[in-house]
Amino acid sequence: MxxxxxxxxxxxxxxxxxxxxxxxxxxxxxxxxxxxxxxxxxxxxxxxxxxxxxxxxxxxxxxxxxxxxxxxxxxxxxxxxxxxxxxxxxxxxxxxxxxxxxxxxxxxxxxxxxxxxxxxxxxxxxxxxxxxxxxxxxxxxxxxxxxxxxxxxxxxxxxxxxxxxxxxxxxxxxxxxxxxxxxxxxxxxxxxxxxxxxxxxxxxxxxxxxxxxxxxxxxxxxxxxxxxxxxxxxxxxxxxxxERATAGLSRGDYQVIRAEARVGGITRFWLQDERGQEFSATVFEDEFEAKGVNRLWESFRGRKKISLEVNATTIRGQIKAASIVRVFEQDVTINSTRPTDVVSTN
Structure with missing residues (x-):
């Protein structure tokens, strides 16, 4: 020894x-x-x-x-x-x-x-x-x-x-x-x-x-x-x-692991991506249809993955700030055609 x-x-x-x-x-x-x-x-x-x-x-x-x-x-x-x-x-x-x-x-x-x-x-x-x-x-x-x-x-x-x-x-x-x-x-x-x-x-x-x-x-x-x-x-x-921060849209399947409703129609969801990285993403509810917001909450409560488009700012490979800009009807991984948008920002 x-x-x-x-x-x-x-x-x-x-x-x-x-x-x-x-x-x-x-x-x-x-x-x-x-x-x-x-x-x-x-x-x-x-x-x-x-x-x-x-x-x-x-x-x-x-x-x-x-x-x-x-x-x-x-x-x-x-x-x-x-x-x-x-x-x-x-x-x-x-x-x-x-x-x-x-x-x-x-x-x-x-x-x-x-x-x-x-x-x-x-x-x-x-x-x-x-x-x-x-x-x-x-x-x-x-x-x-x-x-x-x-x-x-x-x-x-x-x-x-x-x-x-x-x-x-x-x-x-x-x-x-x-x-x-x-x-x-x-x-x-x-x-x-x-x-x-x-x-x-x-x-x-x-x-x-x-x-x-x-x-x-x-x-x-x-x-x-x-x-x-x-x-x-x-x-x-x-x-x-x-350090240079990169911002861009990404589309994928996420697990909603936490949610926090805030005053003024702003909700923050904590997401986990396919690499296991966890980050918070903001939703401005007045820019979304109720159906899209409901799907996010259902995903959180049911512990099911949800297909999203996220606008994220990344530094050294880590997401530092993000917002959800689109919710899709179906998971990207199981649907090869473009899904119908539930909600979107203009």
Missing amino acids: VELNSVEEALDFLKSDASLPTDVSDVKFGGELTQFRVLIEGKKYHSTVPAALARGLWDFQEELYRAVAFALYGEDNIRRLTDEQKAYFELVFHVAEGSSDLIASLEGFFDKLADGFQNMDSSHKMKTLIAVVLTVAVVWGATNIVETWAETKQHEVTTAAEVKGKEIAVAQTTAEEAAKTAQFQLIGQIAKDNAVVGRFAKATEEGTRSIIKGAADADNIKIGRTNFNRSEINEVNQRAAK
Whole structure:
């Protein structure tokens, strides 16, 4: 039995020439490798989780669900996971007294994931499992975001080195940063070569952006081992705002998983597409015939798919805003001819 309790131990184990065990049950993870931690500092964050932050944490959770589905079934479709599996892979956060220090155990998460790896090629699964553990535990995506600012930080270090009496301290800091960069480059290389690890790497990066967006007014955010100060929080959110968003109409079958009627004839429906991605879509009821709105509610209550045309705004493959513009009589997938429109917007 091999026990790995720290990031350094796991990295050294991956780099060692020793042959890896062929049975994933021969490795036990502990210590910092089984803990997901988010520390948020700011006026609003004292043993509290505001709604925006809760949404960011849930977005992170959904990214992990997609990565798990990809690892187990070969497609990042949340619908492939059963309710029981979702419960196993759900992060349950505990908030520390006096601060928004959120901690979730990953032990059960990795144990269940290891069970799903049993059918994987023996020479491949152990390396994959250890790399996934490292990717999630250190939140590799957060580190990757920071690495994009490496040149700016190097300039700051060079400038600081010119200050008299700081040469030794700067040299030590630079060496430490270089060692850390080399360690995480190993994970990055594995992520490029291994589709499963790569999907978890993407999940941690997208999830990190969601958490930072959800705590945009924080003074400091630490996710895994990566720290974001006030200016870096602003930079992440500003870059996200500048990223190109694509908008367009798409037609397909959707599951209505939630509905919320609002004042003024506006209703919001939460839809799930064929990839398992969940998003909210607005309906302006005064632009629809009653029959179309009723079909949406019937689909929700009867848990049946409904064929819709949706106008969606997408950023980095994720739907950020949407509205329903048309409801069809029949599902697109079972009718090759153009269905009769129930309702439409003009």
